[in-house]
Amino acid sequence: MMWLSANESEALTLSLSVATRSVLLSLPLALLLAWVLTRKQFLGRTMLDAFVHLPLVLPPVVVGYLLLLLFGTRGPIGGWLERVFGIELIFTRNGAALATAVMSFPLMVRAMRISLETVDRGLEDAARTLGAGAFDRFVSITLPLMLPGVLAGAITAFSAALGEFGAVITFVSNIPGETRTLPLALYTALQTPGGDSAAARLAILSCVLGLTGLLLSEWFARRVRRMLGR
Amino acid sequence: MLEVAAKKQRGAFLLDAKFELPTPGVVALFGRSGCGKTTLVNVIAGLLAADSGRVALDDTVLLDTERGINVAPEERRIGYVFQDARLFPHLRVEANLHYALKRAAVAPFIGVDRVVELLDLEPLMSRRTHELSGGERQRIAIGRALLSQPSMLLLDEPLASLDASRREEVLPYLETLRDQLAIPMVYVSHNFDEVLRLATHLVLMEEGKTVARGNLSEMSLHPRVRAIIGTDAVGAIVDGTVLGTDSSSGLTRVQVGQGELKVQFGTALPGTRLRVQLLARDLIVATEPPRHISVRNSLPGVITSVANDVDDSDLIAIDIGGILIMARVTKAATRELGLATGKPVWALVKSASLRPHVI
Numbered sequence: 001m002m003w004l005s006a007n008e009s010e011a012l013t014l015s016l017s018v019a020t021r022s023v024l025l026s027l028p029l030a031l032l033l034a035w036v037l038t039r040k041q042f043l044g045r046t047m048l049d050a051f052v053h054l055p056l057v058l059p060p061v062v063v064g065y066l067l068l069l070l071f072g073t074r075g076p077i078g079g080w081l082e083r084v085f086g087i088e089l090i091f092t093r094n095g096a097a098l099a100t101a102v103m104s105f106p107l108m109v110r111a112m113r114i115s116l117e118t119v120d121r122g123l124e125d126a127a128r129t130l131g132a133g134a135f136d137r138f139v140s141i142t143l144p145l146m147l148p149g150v151l152a153g154a155i156t157a158f159s160a161a162l163g164e165f166g167a168v169i170t171f172v173s174n175i176p177g178e179t180r181t182l183p184l185a186l187y188t189a190l191q192t193p194g195g196d197s198a199a200a201r202l203a204i205l206s207c208v209l210g211l212t213g214l215l216l217s218e219w220f221a222r223r224v225r226r227m228l229g230r
Numbered sequence: 231m232l233e234v235a236a237k238k239q240r241g242a243f244l245l246d247a248k249f250e251l252p253t254p255g256v257v258a259l260f261g262r263s264g265c266g267k268t269t270l271v272n273v274i275a276g277l278l279a280a281d282s283g284r285v286a287l288d289d290t291v292l293l294d295t296e297r298g299i300n301v302a303p304e305e306r307r308i309g310y311v312f313q314d315a316r317l318f319p320h321l322r323v324e325a326n327l328h329y330a331l332k333r334a335a336v337a338p339f340i341g342v343d344r345v346v347e348l349l350d351l352e353p354l355m356s357r358r359t360h361e362l363s364g365g366e367r368q369r370i371a372i373g374r375a376l377l378s379q380p381s382m383l384l385l386d387e388p389l390a391s392l393d394a395s396r397r398e399e400v401l402p403y404l405e406t407l408r409d410q411l412a413i414p415m416v417y418v419s420h421n422f423d424e425v426l427r428l429a430t431h432l433v434l435m436e437e438g439k440t441v442a443r444g445n446l447s448e449m450s451l452h453p454r455v456r457a458i459i460g461t462d463a464v465g466a467i468v469d470g471t472v473l474g475t476d477s478s479s480g481l482t483r484v485q486v487g488q489g490e491l492k493v494q495f496g497t498a499l500p501g502t503r504l505r506v507q508l509l510a511r512d513l514i515v516a517t518e519p520p521r522h523i524s525v526r527n528s529l530p531g532v533i534t535s536v537a538n539d540v541d542d543s544d545l546i547a548i549d550i551g552g553i554l555i556m557a558r559v560t561k562a563a564t565r566e567l568g569l570a571t572g573k574p575v576w577a578l579v580k581s582a583s584l585r586p587h588v589i
Contacts, residue, residue, distance in 0.1 A: 125277050126316035128303045130378045131333035140329070144320045228319045 008202060010177055011185035014093065018181055019161035021097035023154050026105050030153065034112035035138075053106045055167075060103060064170025067099055071171075095172040096179045100161035107160055108153040115149020116142070148224045152217050159213035163206060182206055232257070232382065232414050236273045236283035245269050245280075247440045249433040253288065254412040258425040258446075261435035262458060267418045268313075270435070271384050274416065275310050276303035287382055287414070307335060309375030309413075311385045315367040317359040323370055324355040330377040338379055340411070345373040348410065349403050365396040369403060376411075383407075383415045389424060397424075404428055409588075422459040426467060426507055427587055434458075450507075451547070451556055461540050465509035466555040469589060472502040481526065481581055488551030489529035491579075493586045504586045513557035514578040515546055517567050527584075529555070529577045536569055544569070548577055 004012065037049055055063050071078035071089050081087040089095035119142055127137045143150070165183040172179040174188065186202040189195035232253055238245040245266045251257040259267045272278035274285055276292065279300075285293040292301045292308075317326050327342055346352050349369045354362065362370070368388050375383060385404075389397045401424065408415065408428060419425055425432060425446070432449040434442040442452050449455055450467035470486035481492035484504050493506060520528055531550035539545040544564045546557045557577055559569070569575070 120316075122312065122314070122316050123318060125303075126310070126312060127318070127329070128277070129275055129306075129308060129310040130330045130374065131304050131307075131335055133304055136333070141318060 004201065004205075005198065007176065008185065008198060008205075011180055011182050011202070012205065014177065014179075015162050015181040018093050018096045018100060019158045021094065022100040022104065022161040023158050025097060026101040026108055026157060027150075027154060030105060030108040030112055030157075031150065034109050034116055037109070038113050038116045052109055055103050056106045060164070060166025061170050063102060064099060064167040067102065067167065067171045071095070071098065089172070091172050091175055091179060093172075093178055096168050096181060097161075099167040099171040100164040101157075103164050103167050104157035104160040108157040111149050111153030111156060112146065113149075115146040115152075119145045145228070148221045151220045151224065155213050155217035155220070159210050162209055162213075182209075231286075231288060232416075233284065233286045234270070234274060236270060236280040236285070238269065238273060238278070238280045238283075240269070243269075243438055245273070245438045247273075247433075247435070247438070249440050249443045251414060251416070251431055253414040255430040256408055256415045256417055256428050257431040257433055258429035259416060259418045259433050259435060260422070260425055260455070260458070261420065263420055265435045266438040267420075267435055268386055269438075271310075271386050271416060271418055275308050275384055276301065276306050277310075290381070304333075305335065307379065307381045309378055309380030309383045311368070311371050311375050311383065311388045313387045313390055315364075315371040315388075317362075317367055317370055317374070319359050321359070322355075323351070323357050323359065323362070326359070326370060326374050327351075327355075327377055330374045331379075334377070334379040336379050338377075340376055340379065342377065345376050348406060349373045363396065364392045365399040368392070368400050372403065372407070376407075376413075380413065383413050384418075385415060386418045387420070389421070390419075401427055405587075420458075422455075422463055426505070430589075446505075447553070451554055462511060463509070464545070464556065464558070465507050465512070466553070467505060467507050468553050468555065469503055469505050472498045472500050472504055474500050479526070482586070484586070486529065486550065487531070487553040489531070490527075491529070491584065492526045492581050493584045494581055495586045498588070503589050505589045506584050506586045508555050508577075508579060509583070510545060510556045510558040512579055512583045513555065515548075515557050515559055515563070515567070515569065516576040516578055517569075517573070519576055520578060523578070524580075525578045526581045527579045529579075531555070531575060531577060533569060533571055533573045533575055535571055536564060546575075548575060550577065 189199040232251040470484040473483040531548040
């Protein structure tokens with residue numbers, strides 16, 4: 001990237017790397033939760049639903065702080081992860097990915113739920129009479145039919161992950177090359193004397209990435225809809 | 231033998247059904263819309279849990295609430311053709327067919343080639359499902375159900391969403407299936423024409439209950455069946471055997487009871503079983519053997535009952551040698567001819583008003 005400085009392109013590649021990890025981490029879990037919240041009736045379902053949506057209404061700093069408590073080196077989950085798997089989250093890009101995953105999780109679950117609700121359960125019944133078991137039905141019928149929502153959810157979450165600021169800086173701080181993603185780099189540039197043009201470039205870059213994400217999501221959705229004949 | 235018994239309470243609606251079908255055979259679940267036919271079929275398929283009941287096909291028990299047996303729908307080996315076809319929209323026609331074959335639990339007794347041939351699917355194989363007409367969709371749904379290698383087929387009003395000409399496109403295929411594959415079928419319908427063409431037995435449902443059952447000939451004159459199908463469609467369905475072709479007229483001679491019918495039916499080998507519907511409104515009753523008349527058919531018999539019918543007319547039941555038929559005549563005719571139980575009569579019907587089907 002000719003017009004970006006070394007620091008700036010580092011922030012860009014780091015952001016992409018963090019967002020990719022974030023989506024990979026949250027995708028299977030979001031799918032499971034979308035399915036449970038849409039299809040299962042159980043005690044505490046409303047509570048779980050509210051809990052999933054919590055990051056939407058909490059200040060990101062609070063989410064970052066809660067993550068610090070839970071996943072910090074001395075936190076109950078963070079300590080266990082480090083002891084058993086040697087996974088460090090504090091001050092690492094994996095930690096940044098976790099923070100962005102939590103923040104974008106409700107968006108992803110929402111998109112998946114909406115598309116899961118449109119899946120005709122009669123088709124699953126038909127598959128059932130043809131001999132397909134529960135997992136088989138999900139993989140061969142339900143998942144392909146809700147694909148537009150899964151893709152839309154993943155792309156929206158990816159875009160949101162690129163832009164997450166508060167939770168990231170609170171949980172994993174602002175370390176160049178490890179946790180300084182685009183918005184953090186932009187913020188740092190603004191704090192640095194003479195960083196105005198760098199801030200402008202990063203802002204434009206963020207806009208372009210966001211827009212690309214939205215257009216891609218729309219394009220994918222249309223393609224899949226055409227494939228399904230809708 | 232297919233045995234079905236099921237009870238299920240759904241709000242104010244109570245399903246309370248029981249019937250048996252000798253196999254192979256086609257039983258029509260017949261009744262007005264909303265009488266619980268689909269609910270019953272879903273219980274048979276296992277898609278709906280019954281409060282209590284038993285479903286068994288030959289030696290295989292699929293459901294027995296008393297003994298705690300409830301085989302999962304995916305393991306019942308019951309092919310289900312839904313009213314709305316339910317083809318998988320993300321798969322092409324060919325993939326829809328293979329979906330079923332891949333998941334078959336037993337070694338295939340019918341393959342894709344044979345199904346494609348039976349149902350004439352070759353030109354449709356690479357199509358997407360939304361490019362198909364209603365009749366084509368149903369043929370594929372039938373093919374897909376067959377490829378799951380079922381031991382029984384459930385067809386839930388497969389033709390109800392089609393207009394009359396499309397229906398005529400699919401019906402012959404269903405007749406072919408019945409005649410060529412010995413798979414027991416449960417055929418849900420509120421269209422008596424379809425029942426007449428396809429079924430060997432009929433179970434009548436009213437408000438969730440199976441109120442009468444029997445073979446089609448017996449059931450065709452059942453008062454409650456008559457009430458549903460409407461005055462004009464009332465008539466006996468009789469099965470007869472082809473004797474040969476009448477050389478002078480070219481009509482097919484069919485033995486029915488102790489009499490003989492001449493019907494228009496291409497060429498049929500002697501011994502072929504034909505089904506004929508004798509509509510009550512088409513029958514004429516004579517008290518002497520008729521002469522000098524264009525009507526080709528006269529069946530001798532004895533009146534077994536005279537009953538009130540709509541609009542100043544009577545329904546006369548006539549035994550024509552172990553087979554009961556019904557004729558509608560005006561009350562004035564009943565009086566003048568002295569029609570009463572025990573009186574010998576001749577039932578007349580024009581060959582042109584008979585539409586025979588092979589069974």
